[in-house]
Amino acid sequence: MAKMRKKGDLPSKLCATCGRPFNWRKKWARVWDDVKYCSDRCRAEKTAQK
Numbered sequence: 001m002a003k004m005r006k007k008g009d010l011p012s013k014l015c016a017t018c019g020r021p022f023n024w025r026k027k028w029a030r031v032w033d034d035v036k037y038c039s040d041r042c043r044a045e046k047t048a049q050k
Contacts, residue, residue, distance in 0.1 A: 017042035 010024040015038040022038035037043040 015039075015042050017046045 007023065011032070012021050012023045013035065014021055016036040018038065020038055024032060028035050037046065
């Protein structure tokens with residue numbers, strides 16, 4: 001069985017739109033390098049600004 005990790009040990013990034021930090025999520029495991037936004041709302045605002 002895999003070893004458990006604490007939330008504080010997970011990698012984090014800053015959102016490209018709002019600048020807030022967000023942590024790694026299991027659903028982003030395969031695409032973590034491509035994740036830029038913390039939420040769908042921030043992604044929508046960034047595309048609306050262009």
